[in-house]
Amino acid sequence: MAADPDATTVAEHAFIRRGSWIFCPLLGALVVFLLRLVSTWVAALPWAPFQGVFELAASAPDPWGTVGAIAIGAIIGVGFAGLMAQERLAVTVSAQQVALAVGRSQQHVERAGIGSVFVDGKHLVLLDDSGAELVRQKSDLDKRSLRRAFTEHRYPWRDKDPFAGHYSLWVEDTPELSLRINTLLAARDRALRKRDGKEAALLRTELANRGILVRDERKRQYWRATS
Known part of the structure; x- marks a missing residue:
């Protein structure tokens, strides 16, 4: 399909899109370089976590140890920039x-x-x-x-959810909802309490497919039916 010349595109600023490919590798290189500098000191602390990692970092001789640390940090930074690009x-x-x-x-x-x-x-x-x-x-x-x-482009933009007043607080075994819906909402409530955002999002999609929309306010679920 040909691009519409009158279409409007909203995206992150080009400075952010392009800058992340520079900033993330530089930040990654700096962080790993700093870890390299303190690795000998941390490896000598008997209570410090991840001692094996710091001992390995401290064991590499200079200058190649430092060069390698900077290169690894930059590669990690590139990976983060790639992840950001995939979510943009x-x-x-x-x-x-x-x-x-x-x-x-x-x-x-x-x-x-x-x-x-x-x-x-x-x-x-x-x-x-x-x-x-x-x-x-x-x-x-x-x-x-x-x-x-x-x-x-004359779309019906709203400054807030036009159905905001239609939501009801969910409590366990809400009588207006079926057993299956209550079970899904209970599972989602557990996911929210565990701060499992991925599971909560999957359950929200499942509820939406069944005609129930959910919004979260102060760690509590509110629901409304769409059919």
Whole structure:
């Protein structure tokens, strides 16, 4: 599909995108170099953790020991920069659709199916007319830039969740919910208490697929049905 010349793309500033490939390797090299400098001292402390690592770092003779430490740190930094690039979001808004690109993956949502757009904390959210979630994507993009892009193309931008007043506090064995939904919410509550964000996100997606949307406030879950 040809690119729409009138489309608006919102992405991180080029300085951040390009600078991470310089800053991360430099920071990694500096950190490992500093660890190399203190490795002999730390290895001599009987109570220090990871003594084997520090003993290995201290055993390499200079100058190649220092050169190797700097090179390893820079490689680690490049790895971090790559991970950041894979999680970086870019949103392209046109009159016909919204395209969300994260790393090499892309998602397209047709304009006709979008009922509201807003930012919920650290997430960009697109809902359909019934209030069901089409997209909930983690985003560090500037909210004002997102608002401008969507409103310029006449999307129904909202400054907050238009269904915020429809959520109810979840308590164990909520009678309005089925046994399966209560079980999923209980499992998610345990994941939140353990600070297992990945498991909590997976369970949230499973609940959304079953018509239940969840939002978290002060470590408590609030829910609403979309159907």
